[in-house]
Amino acid sequence: MNRLQQQFFEHFVKTSARQIRNSEDMQFSFSYFYFLINESDETEFQTILERFDTDHLRSLSPNELKALQIQLNGLPLNNGQNYLFLSELNGCCNNCISIDFNATDFKLLQSSLSFNTIHNCSMTTNMIKDKCERTNRNKFEIVNDEDVSFKMLRSNETLLEQELDKLRNKPTKFICLNDNFDHGTNRTQELRLKQILNQIYQSLFPI
Helix, strand or coil: CCCHHHHCCCHHHHHHHHHCCCCCCHHHHHHHHHHHHEEEEECCCCHHHHHHHHCCCCCHHHHHHHHHHHHHHHCCCCCCCCCCHHHHHHHHHHEECEEEECEHHHHHCCCEEEEEHHCCHHHHHHHHHHHHCCCCCCCCCCHHHHEEEEEECCCCHHHHHHHHHHEEEEEEEEEEEEEEECCCCCCHHHHHHHHHHHHHHHHHCCC
């Protein structure tokens, strides 16, 4: 939370200074969770290659290069993509690959390519950095709507109990209760509504 507030310091200061809700306010839950999802760190180029170096020889074999190519360009691979990829690698390793446009197979690579050799291939290096350089800092899981309940709480006692009973019937991992009570209009009714609401809290989140 400190990192979020530091990055958007001015927005939080303005939000705190307002007495009523504003369209430009920082909404706590949305801003916090989206910040966690999108916060990322830069990854060193060597560390990226180590993800594909499954035999830990500090070089990429034909099979490991194929995995890298799939990460960079997705599936299905085509001859044009393979030709460009292998052609540049071929230039960086002094023609160690025998290739032509109609036979662009990673099996044509006779030996593994060292990290340094790959790093000297500017186009490939830029593609790798563009696609793989940033990694998520925080672990998170995106769940579907079945794990979320959203209830608009209104001042009708019967409807309120019906909505809250649905939570009792099918508890979910995340519950959002939106307070839309008519506060200040009927003190007696307001106390009954709070009692109903307190009962659902005790039912789902007992102390």
